Amino acid sequence: MYGLINKAIHDFVLDQFDQATWDRITERAGIPGKVFEPMEQYPDAETYTLVASASDVLNMDPEDILSGFGHYWVIYTGIHGYGDLMKSSGSSFEEFVSNLDQLHTRVGLAFNDLKPPSFKIKREDVGTLLVTYTSERPGLVPLVEGLFHGLAERFGQSIEIEHLGPGQGEHDELFRITVLEEPDPDKAIDSVTAGCPFTPDAKTE
Numbered sequence: 049m050y051g052l053i054n055k056a057i058h059d060f061v062l063d064q065f066d067q068a069t070w071d072r073i074t075e076r077a078g079i080p081g082k083v084f085e086p087m088e089q090y091p092d093a094e095t096y097t098l099v100a101s102a103s104d105v106l107n108m109d110p111e112d113i114l115s116g117f118g119h120y121w122v123i124y125t126g127i128h129g130y131g132d133l134m135k136s137s138g139s140s141f142e143e144f145v146s147n148l149d150q151l152h153t154r155v156g157l158a159f160n161d162l163k164p165p166s167f168k169i170k171r172e173d174v175g176t177l178l179v180t181y182t183s184e185r186p187g188l189v190p191l192v193e194g195l196f197h198g199l200a201e202r203f204g205q206s207i208e209i210e211h212l213g214p215g216q217g218e219h220d221e222l223f224r225i226t227v228l229e230e231p232d233p234d235k236a237i238d239s240v241t242a243g244c245p246f247t248p249d250a251k252t253e
């Protein structure tokens with residue numbers, strides 16, 4: 049995966065904990081002091097090992113780490129050079145999820161070897177969506193759930209997620225998502241209201 053992801057995991061740990069915790073995580077992962085460059089590619093195994101090591105060091109379930117990171121990622125990308133892309137991808141949870149494939153296609157213009165996930169959305173009923181997540185990478189359902197919750201908060205909405213299990217395709221996972229509220233700008237959580245330590249227009253790439 050591109051280093052952008054691993055670097056965000058580093059920033060997530062520093063934001064929630066401290067440098068010493070990150071050092072323990074990289075040591076346990078067998079990559080002490082490793083610095084990740086956003087535009088360089090690293091083996092997926094390194095990302096999975098980082099999550100497993102974080103789970104050991106922090107004594108947290110890996111699922112909780114993935115879901116917390118997914119939540120963080122929505123804010124992170126908004127302030128690390130991708131704010132315009134995030135803004136132009138929709139103004140409600142449903143609209144944004146419908147545009148996720150397009151968003152990653154645009155990301156792929158800069159990251160040539162991107163192997164992005166795919167999200168297909170179908171309205172089942174008023175306020176109920178069936179979302180198919182497709183990825184060859186295993187074990188990332190909790191990440192996707194955290195991302196969905198982060199996206200809903202971005203628009204001041206709340207959602208309930210039911211993971212229905214594998215879908216029809218070999219690499220499909222199916223979710224039923226109930227959208228409980230309309231978008232509400234007064235409740236929307238952006239980088240500033242989230243109390244994120246980074247400045248809104250900080251760019252690290």
Ligand code: HEM
Pocket residue numbers: 049050052053122125130133134148151152155159161162163164165182183184185188191192195196199
């Ligand atoms: C502008 C914002 C975003 C950027 C720049 C971005 C970029 C990326 C990058 C670089 C990867 C690694 C893929 C690779 O290296 O092959 C990735 C993976 C991923 N992205 Fe995004 N992304 C963004 C927003 C989102 C959002 C809002 C979601 C919400 C669902 C999302 C879902 C995922 C997932 C689940 C993966 C893991 C890879 C997989 O499932 O196979 N991304 N993204």
